[in-house]
Amino acid sequence: xxxxxxxxxxxxxxxxxxxxxxxxxxxxxxxxxxxxxxxxxxxxxxxxxxxxxxxxxxxxxxxxxxxxxxxxxxxxxxxxxxxxxxxxxxxxxxxxxxxxxxxxxxxxxxxxxxxxxxxxxxxxxxxxxxxxxxxxxxxxxxxxxxxxxxxxxxxxxxxxxxxxxxxxxxxxxxxxxxxxxxxxxxxx
Numbered sequence: 219x220x221x222x223x224x225x226x227x228x229x230x231x232x233x234x235x236x237x238x239x240x241x242x243x244x245x246x247x248x249x250x251x252x253x254x255x256x257x258x259x260x261x262x263x264x265x266x267x268x269x270x271x272x273x274x275x276x277x278x279x280x281x282x283x284x285x286x287x288x289x290x291x292x293x294x295x296x297x298x299x300x301x302x303x304x305x306x307x308x309x310x311x312x313x314x315x316x317x318x319x320x321x322x323x324x325x326x327x328x329x330x331x332x333x334x335x336x337x338x339x340x341x342x343x344x345x346x347x348x349x350x351x352x353x354x355x356x357x358x359x360x361x362x363x364x365x366x367x368x369x370x371x372x373x374x375x376x377x378x379x380x381x382x383x384x385x386x387x388x389x390x391x392x393x394x395x396x397x398x399x400x401x402x403x404x405x406x
Contacts, residue, residue, distance in 0.1 A: 230344060231291070233336040238291035238344070241282075241304055245292055246275040248301045252324040261362045262322045264384050264393070282308075288317070289344075293337045302328045305341045307354070315352035317345065330364065338372055346400045353399050359384065360392040373406050374398045 231238040241249075250272050252258050259267035270278075282290040288308030292301055303323040310317035321338055323329045345351045356374070358365050370376075374396040383393035 230348060231340055232296065233340050235296065236293050236302065236333045236336045236340070237296055238305065238337065238340050239294050241279065241290050241292040243276065243279065245301045246272045246279065248324065249275050249304070252322070255324075255326075257326070258322065258324065260386060261359065261365065262320070264359075282306075287312075289349075291337075291341065293323070293333060302333050303337070305337050307341060307345050307349070307351075310349070310351070315350065317349075317351055317354055319345065319354045319356050335368055335371070338368065342372065342398070342403055346403050351400065353397060355395065355397040357393050357395055360394060361386070366394070369396050372398070373402050375402070 250270055253270040256267045287310045291305045293303040305321045307317050307319050321334055323334050345354055376394055377397045378395040380393040382390035384391050
């Protein structure tokens with residue numbers, strides 16, 4: 219039986235509960251509200267948790283559109299335009315076929331519901347099958363245990379530790395390096 223090519227192309231970024239679309243300028247107001255959430259920002263970035271303006275986020279979005287080293291996707295439900303989060307594949311070194319991946323689930327009511335896992339699965343499929351990457355890597359802070367469990371369930375291997383990399387509220391925390399090779403992903 220042969221697959222319908224149109225169905226294959228349309229479904230590469232669509233799962234049962236989430237789809238990956240372009241992150242658009244109209245989404246930046248929502249992303250700006252997420253930047254006011256310390257819980258979100260302190261899991262996303264080592265930088266100080268500082269609210270971002272829409273104009274700052276426009277620059278970030280424009281840099282992604284101009285870059286040939288990455289892809290930025292919005293996470294949305296299968297129907298509708300509600301923004302759940304975003305996922306980035308960036309820092310791609312095309313000659314080595316390696317890149318970085320990161321995800322952010324915005325509102326607290328969207329976290330812990332499986333959307334991140336499905337979105338990561340879609341992004342991994344895109345990276346390994348569509349972009350033909352060999353390796354993806356990510357970093358995660360040691361206090362972000364939910365994300366660590368997710369990455370390990372997806373097949374990422376812990377490869378290193380940046381000891382006492384950051385300080386939050388007077389306590390030092392490690393930053394962990396995880397990697398996933400295409401052949402490991404293929405065997406899952």
